Amino acid sequence: MLAWQKATFYKGVGEMNNLKSSEVVRINAHMAGTVVDINPSLIPGIHVRKGEELLTLERMKLFYTVSAPCKGVVTAVMVGFGSRVLEGEILFEIEVHGR
Numbered sequence: 001m002l003a004w005q006k007a008t009f010y011k012g013v014g015e016m017n018n019l020k021s022s023e024v025v026r027i028n029a030h031m032a033g034t035v036v037d038i039n040p041s042l043i044p045g046i047h048v049r050k051g052e053e054l055l056t057l058e059r060m061k062l063f064y065t066v067s068a069p070c071k072g073v074v075t076a077v078m079v080g081f082g083s084r085v086l087e088g089e090i091l092f093e094i095e096v097h098g099r
Contacts, residue, residue: 023096024075027066029085033059038081046074048094055079055091072097 037056048054048068057064072094079091 025070025072025094025096026090027069027092027094029057029066029087029089029091031057031059031062031064032087033057033062033064033085035079035081035083035085036063038079042074042077042092044074044076047097048072048074057085066091068094070094070096 034057035055036058039052039054042054048071050068050071052068053065054068055066057066074092075095076093077091078089079085085091
C-alpha cells in the first residue's frame with residue numbers, strides 16, 4: 001500500500017455502500033485461528049469478485065470462510081496457509097473497483 005493511500009477497515013456489508021472506487025479496504029480476521037484453506041490465486045494483483053471465497057480460518061473445529069466484500073484487486077496478502085492469526089489481524093487488502 002502506498003503511503004498516501006487511505007485504507008478502510010472493513011467491518012460489515014453495510015459499509016460497502018459508502019466506498020469509492022480506488023479506495024483500499026483492509027479485511028480483518030473475525031476470530032483468532034489458523035488459515036486452513038487459501039485460494040491458490042490469492043496473490044497481489046489478482047482481480048476478485050464480490051463474494052468470492054478467498055480463505056478459511058479454523059479454530060477448535062469451527063470453520064469461518066472469508067470472502068471478498070467487494071469487486072476489486074488484491075493489493076496485499078498478509079497471511080499464508082498454516083498462518084495463525086489473532087482476532088482483528090489484517091488478512092489482506094483489496095482496492096475497490098466499482099461495487
